[in-house]
Each structure stands twice: as structure tokens, then as C-alpha cells.
Amino acid sequence: MRLADLIGQTRAVAALRKAILQDRIAHAYLFSGPEGVGKSTAALLFAQALNCERRMPDDPASGCGECRSCTLTARGNHPDVRLLTPPDDGETSVIPIEDIRRGFAYDINLRPACAPYKIYVLDPADRTAPLAIHTILKALEEPPSYVVTILVTARPALLPPTIPSRCQEMTFQLSGTEAIEHHLLTLGLEQTTAASLARLSGGRVALAIRAANRPEVLATRKALLELCADLHTRGLPAALRLAEDIKRHARALARARHEETGPEVQSDDRSEESTPATTAPADRTLRSELPWCLDVILSWYRDRLAAARSAALFSTPTIESCSTPAEGPTCAARKTSPLKPSWRPSTASSTTPT
Ligand SMILES: [Zn+2]
Numbered sequence: 001m002r003l004a005d006l007i008g009q010t011r012a013v014a015a016l017r018k019a020i021l022q023d024r025i026a027h028a029y030l031f032s033g034p035e036g037v038g039k040s041t042a043a044l045l046f047a048q049a050l051n052c053e054r055r056m057p058d059d060p061a062s063g064c065g066e067c068r069s070c071t072l073t074a075r076g077n078h079p080d081v082r083l084l085t086p087p088d089d090g091e092t093s094v095i096p097i098e099d100i101r102r103g104f105a106y107d108i109n110l111r112p113a114c115a116p117y118k119i120y121v122l123d124p125a126d127r128t129a130p131l132a133i134h135t136i137l138k139a140l141e142e143p144p145s146y147v148v149t150i151l152v153t154a155r156p157a158l159l160p161p162t163i164p165s166r167c168q169e170m171t172f173q174l175s176g177t178e179a180i181e182h183h184l185l186t187l188g189l190e191q192t193t194a195a196s197l198a199r200l201s202g203g204r205v206a207l208a209i210r211a212a213n214r215p216e217v218l219a220t221r222k223a224l225l226e227l228c229a230d231l232h233t234r235g236l237p238a239a240l241r242l243a244e245d246i247k248r249h250a251r252a253l254a255r256a257r258h259e260e261t262g263p264e265v266q267s268d269d270r271s272e273e274s275t276p277a278t279t280a281p282a283d284r285t286l287r288s289e290l291p292w293c294l295d296v297i298l299s300w301y302r303d304r305l306a307a308a309r310s311a312a313l314f315s316t317p318t319i320e321s322c323s324t325p326a327e328g329p330t331c332a333a334r335k336t337s338p339l340k341p342s343w344r345p346s347t348a349s350s351t352t353p354t
Contacts, residue, residue, distance in 0.1 A: 001041075001045065001065065002045065002065060003017060003042070003046060003048075003049050003061065004017065004059060004061070006041065006045065007038065007180065007183050008038070008174075008176055008180070008203070008205060009037070009038055011171075012170045013042070015170060016042070016046055016049075016170065017061035017062070020049055020050070020060075021061050025050065025148060026167070027140070027147060028140050028143070028148070028150075028166055028168065029046075029148070029149070029151070029168050029170055030159075030167035030168070030169045031150060031152045031170050031172060032153055032154070032156040032170070033154065033173060033174075034154055034174055034203070035154045035204060036201075036204030036205065036206035037172045037203065037204055037205060038175075038205055039152045039153075039172050040121075040123050042170075043121045043123065043150045043152055044073065044121075045062070045063065047073050047078075047117075047121065047148075048063030048065065048069070048073045049061060049063040050063075050116065050119065051063075051069045051073065051078070051080065051115035051117055051119070052069055053067040053069045053070075054066070054067040069115055078115070079113040079114065080112040080117065080119065081118075081119045081121070082107070082118075083121045083123065084099050084120065084122050084123070085124075093127065094127045094129045095122060095127060095129060095132070096129060097129035097132045097135075100129065101132070101135055103120055104135045104136060104138070104139040105139075108139055108143070108144065108147055109144065111144075112146055117148050118144075118148070119147075119150065120139075120147070120148075120149045120150070121149075121150045122136075122149070122151045123152040124152055124153045124154065124155070125151035125159060125163075126153045126154075126155045126158040126159055133163070136163065140163065140166040140167065141166065149167075156169075175205050177199055177201075177203070178198075179205075180197075180201055180203070180205050180208045181195050181198035183209075184208060184209075184212055193212075193218070194212075196299075197212060200295060202295065216252070216253060217253065220249050220252060220253050220293070220296075221296050224246070224249055224293060224297060227245055227249075228300045228301070229300075246290070249293055250290045251289075253289040253293070254288070254289050
């Protein structure tokens with residue numbers, strides 16, 4: 001993948017490519033924007049482009065992706081590209097102060113081992129040990145000429161104001177649904193699934209790709225949609241159990257991730273009864289899956305609302321159908337609107353997206 005291939009980030013990519021082509025590289029960048037829109041990928045591709053050993057004539061502003069420098073950067077093994085991240089996904093986990101000091105107080109003064117630039121990527125920069133801020137500020141104020149620092153964050157407001165003011169900011173946006181759908185089609189997904197996942201992603205391409213690459217995600221999405229579609233036929237008790245059902249599906253997703261990535265999640269529901277020390281990582285992972293499950297349901301509800309509105313628009317209410325003049329000519333549509341909540345069995349056909 002080249003910098004130019006980043007999905008839905010035309011403005012940021014154009015600015016970065018222009019900087020490379022004009023050889024006007026800033027000493028520090030702030031990549032900000034919502035989660036999952038490609039900021040981390042952009043930092044990696046920008047680092048590849050800066051240190052590429054074999055830039056191609058047809059696209060000199062991108063890394064080739066194949067030379068030794070590009071390959072080492074992609075693997076996280078380049079001696080001159082340092083990725084500083086928190087040790088785990090926990091929200092309270094921060095980039096250790098030892099890593100910051102080792103990088104910005106010592107390593108930064110050593111010239112690059114084998115590349116034009118020494119590049120530091122802090123991702124996410126808003127999760128940095130508070131005591132390390134002074135060290136970072138000093139490095140941003142008086143950097144050696146060969147150093148480029150990239151701070152990646154979805155929450156720039158959490159950074160001390162003195163940090164963004166020393167960086168060139170690149171803002172990343174939510175991607176268009178069509179662009180994400182097109183990308184999913186290139187990955188081999190069938191049209192209906194690609195369109196649905198693109199819509200569900202809410203413009204976050206990483207979320208769409210994650211869903212496309214994990215069969216259990218697609219299976220969970222299908223189960224959640226069936227759950228919602230059948231809810232009105234199963235009565236109030238089922239509705240009251242909805243939260244538990246959603247949690248069960250989120251737990252299944254968390255368990256699948258555990259099998260992929262390691263012992264972060266307990267293997268069964270008894271984890272909730274374990275000691276706090278052992279449940280904390282499991283609960284964190286479970287909570288990380290819940291928003292996605294809720295997004296699936298929100299997407300279903302949004303589709304259902306759109307279908308209901310379309311039905312109301314294309315119906316032809318008449319004055320005669322109103323019970324009182326004060327209700328006006330649209331009351332017929334309101335009376336029969338599927339938007340009205342009801343737990344009774346309905347004869348309306350399901351609008352479950354596929
Ligand atoms: Zn290269």
C-alpha cells in the first residue's frame with residue numbers, strides 16, 4: 001500500500017505528498033481525527049515514503065513498499081523508525097516514561113543508522129505518561145535536523161496546548177461510505193455485505209476492514225440483526241433481555257479475539273465472578289466490543305427508520321382519513337407509521353439488512 005492509496009483522506013495525503021515532493025518536511029506532525037480513519041497507517045506510510053531507498057519515478061512521493069527500508073518499517077523493525085505505544089489496549093495504559101526518555105532524551109541525539117530521517121511515532125500521543133510531557137516538549141523545540149516526530153491522536157484536546165502549537169497538524173476525516181464500499185469490494189466481499197459494512201462503519205475504514213476480515217464479526221452482526229428483527233414478535237420479556245443478549249454476543253466476539261491474540265479474555269462467562277485482578281482485562285476487551293454491537297443495532301434501526309419514512313412519503317394521505325380537522329392532511333401517515341413503538345406482532349415485512 002502506498003501513501004496515495006490511503007482511503008478517503010485526499011486532503012491530508014495531498015499535503016503530505018506535497019511536503020515530500022517539495023522537500024519541505026516539518027520537524028513534527030500531529031495526525032488527528034476520529035478513531036479508525038487511517039491515521040496510524042498514514043504515519044507508517046509517511047515514514048516509508050521519507051526513508052524509501054527506491055522511490056519510483058511514477059510516484060516519487062510514496063514509498064515503494066518493497067525496498068529494505070520500506071519492508072523493515074512495515075514490520076516495525078527499522079532502526080530509525082521508533083513506534084512508541086502503550087503496552088496494552090487498556091484505556092488507562094500509557095506510553096511508559098522510560099520509552100519516552102530513551103527515545104527523546106538519548107536516542108534522538110544519535111544520527112540515523114541507515115536512513116535520511118530518524119522518525120518517532122507516538123500512537124496514541126494522548127496516552128503518554130504525564131511526567132514525559134516535558135521531555136517531548138524539549139524534543140519538539142530543539143530537534144536535530146534529521147528528526148521527524150509524528151503524534152497520532154483521536155483526542156487532541158487531551159494534549160497540552162504547547163504540544164500541538166509546535167506541530168504541523170494534519171486532520172483526518174471520516175471516509176465516505178462509497179469509498180469504503182469500493183475498497184471492501186476489492187477485498188472480495190459481495191456487494192450487499194460490502195455496502196452494509198461500509199454503512200455500519202460510520203466512515204471508519206479500519207472498522208470496516210476488521211469486520212470484513214473476521215468471519216465471527218460477520219456472524220455476530222447477522223445474529224444481532226436477527227435478534228432485532230424478531231424482537232417485536234417475542235414480546236416484552238425478550239425486549240427486557242436484550243441487554244443480556246447484546247452482552248452475550250459481545251462476549252463471543254471478545255472470546256474470538258482472545259483466541260487470535262492471546263490470553264486477554266477469560267474463556268467462559270464465569271470470568272465475571274473471578275477476582276478483580278483477573279476480570280479487568282476481560283472486561284476491558286468485552287467493553288471494547290460492545291460499541292460495535294450497539295452500532296450494528298443503530299444501523300438496523302436507522303435502516304428501519306429510513307424505510308418507514310420512505311413508506312410515509314410515498315403514501316397518499318387524504319383529508320377524509322383524519323378523525324379531526326386539527327390533525328391535518330398528514331395524520332394518516334402518522335397513524336400508520338411503523339415508527340410508532342409497539343411490541344405487538346406486526347404484519348409488516350422485516351427490513352433486516354443483509
Ligand atoms: Zn521503499
